[in-house]
Amino acid sequence: MEYCSLIQLKTTMMNNFLTLFIAAFVFISCAKEKDPIIGNPGLAAQGEWSIPLNRILDGGPGKDGIPALDEPIFVSPQEATYLDDDELVIGHSSAQESKAYSHLVMNWHEIANDWFGQEPVAVIYCPLTGTATGWHRKLNNQVTTFGVSGLLYNANVIPYDRNTDSNWSQLTLECVNGELIGTRPEMVNLLETSWSTWKTFFPDTEVLSTETGFDRSYGVYPYGSYRTSEGLIFQVKDSDDRLHPKERVHSIISGDYVKAYRFSNFPETAAGIILDNVEGQNVVVIGSQTQNFIVSFFEKQINDEVLTFSLPSDDLYTNGNFTSSVILTDQFGNNWNAFGYAVTGPNEGDQLTPTMGIMGYWFPWTSFYTTVDIYGEQ
Template identity: 40%
Template sequence: MLSVHTKPSRIPLALLLIVATAAVMAENAFDLRGSLVPADEIHAGGPPRDGIPALTDPAFIPATQANFLAPEDRILGLNLSGEARAYPIGILNWHEIVNDRIGERAVAVTYCPLCGTGVAFDALHAGGRLEFGVSGLLYNSDVLLYDRGTESLWSQIKKQAVTGPMKGQRLSALPMTDTTWRAWREAHPRTLVLSTDTGHSRDYSRDPYGGYAQERGLYFPVSASSKRYHPKERVLGLEIEGTFKAYPFAELSKHGGGEIRDRVNGRDLLVRFDPVNESATAYDDKGYQLPAITGFWFAWYAFHPQTEIFTAARRP
C-alpha cells in the first residue's frame, strides 16, 4: 500500500496503473485481465456492483394509467411483434437496465445517463437468457453491463463482451426509438408503460443528473474526442456492416426535418427527423427500422473516431 506521504512525482506510471486497475477489480470484484479494451481506461463510476439496481421482469401499466408522465417526458420505445412498450428515462436514470420479456422473447433494455444512449438487446444467447446487472464500471464514460451467469463485462455501445468467458461475443441490438411520451403514445395508443412500482424507493420525478446534458464537461475520461460539436449534441448513430455514420441533430435541424435519403456502405436508407419531439429514426430500403443509437456526440465519437458525419447541404 502506498503511503499518503509519498510524493506523486516519485511514483512510476506503471505502478500507478497497476494500483488503479487493482482498485477497480477490488471495488467491483471483476477480473479485468485480458480485457479487449485497455484495463486502465475502465473506471469505477462510484456505485459498487449492483449499487444501481437493474430491474428484472418488472410491472407494466396501460398508457391510460401512466399519470406520472408528462407529454414532453422522454421515453425509450420498443415495438416487437405488434406489442409496444415505453421505458421512461425518468425510471431508467435510476436503474439503467431492464431485463424484460415481450411475449416469449427475452430482451434487455439499457440506458447510460452519462452518454445519453439507450440500446435494446436480444437477450437470448446460445439458447439461454442473459440477465444483466450494472457493474458500476465505465469505459469511455459508458456503462459496462455484466451478465449474471458468467460475470463477463459487456460494453453497451460496442455491443460486445470485453472481459470474462463471453469475451469477444456480441449482442444483437433491436430497433428502439428515443422520443417523447406524447409522440410515442400518439403512434402506439395501446402501449404498455414501465411502472414506477419497481420495488425500489426512488424519486422518479427527480433527475439525478440534472443539468449534465447541457454542460460541456464530462465526469470521466474518454479515449478520443472531437470539438466539432458540443459534447452533448444529440446524434443518431448508425452502423452498416462495419461503417459508422453520425447524424447530428444540429445538422438534421438545418436540413429542416422530415426525411433524408442517404447511402451508407452501399446500402440505401431513410432517416426521419422529428424536430418537435427531438427524435430521429433510420430505416432500410424495405421500410424496416434499423437498430440505431441516439446519444451524445462525445460518446459516439469516443467509440467511433472514424465515423462518417452527415452534414446539411448549404442553401443558396
C-alpha cells in the same frame, strides 16, 4: 466568547470549502491537460479484456449498486401521471405489444430485464452517454439477465450477464471480458422520442411504472445540470468539439465507422426524409424536430424495384406532424410505421431492415469508433 467561536467556525468552514473547490479545479484542469486515467488495477485478475484496462473506471456505486429491474411493472398511459408529454422515453413496438421505458425511471436503474412477447430482452440505458440499446437475453441457448457492473468504459455503462459473469460494453456492442468475450449481442430495435409522440404513435402502449420495489426520487434527475452542460463526469479517450458534447444525435454504426444525423438536418416545423449512403449501403433516415425522433432503415426492394418513400397522406400527416405510427408511404401504396412495419397496403406485414442506429449524446462516438462523420458536414 461564543460569538468569536462562531466566527472562527464559519471562517474554518469557508476555508475548507475554498480549499476543496481549488483542489477540484486543479484536478479538473490537470485532467484536461494530462488526462490521467488510473483505471482499476484489480481488473486484470478477472482475466483477459478486449478493451484497454486504463480506460475502465469504477463508476462509484459498485456492482449492482445501481439495481437493474428484473420484474418491471407496466401501467397504462392514463395511469402514468408521473410523465410529462415532453419527457423522453425509449420504446419497442411489434404487432403484439408496445412498451415504453421513461428516462425518469431508467436514469436510476439503467437496465430492465423484460420480455417482448416470448423473447427475453434487456433494455439498457446509459444516462452518462444518453444511449439506449435493446439486447436479446438468450446467450448460448440459455436465458440470462443483465446487471450493472458499476464499471464504465469511456463514460459508458458496462453491463454484466448473470449466467457467466461476463462483462459487456454497450457501445462496442460486444462482450469484452469473461467466458463470452468477443460475443456480440443480438440487437432489438428501439425508438427514443417524447412521451407525447410515443402515445400518438402507439396509443395502446404500456409504460414502465415507478412502482419498482426501490425507493428512488423518480421525479428528480440524479446528475444535476449534466444533460445540458459541456462538462463530463468521467474522462473519455478522444473529444470532438464539432458539436456540443450533449447534443442528441442519431448515429448509424457500420464496422468501425459512424455517421451522425442531427435534428437540425430536418425542417423546423415538418418531418423530413434523407436518402444517404453509409459505407456503400443506401439508407433512408426519417426525422422530426417537432415530434423529437430520428429513425433509419436500409434500402428495400419489392418486385425487384427499389422503394421510393414519401411522407404519408393528409389523414396520417397533418400540419407537419404524424397523427399515427405511419411515417412513410411508397409507390405501391404501403404505409410503414416507425419500426419499419408495413401496417397497411399490398405488402402488409413486411418489414424494413433497421440500421444499427442509436440515439445518444455526441461526445462518446469518437472514443469508440475510428471514423465519425456528421451528415451534411463532409
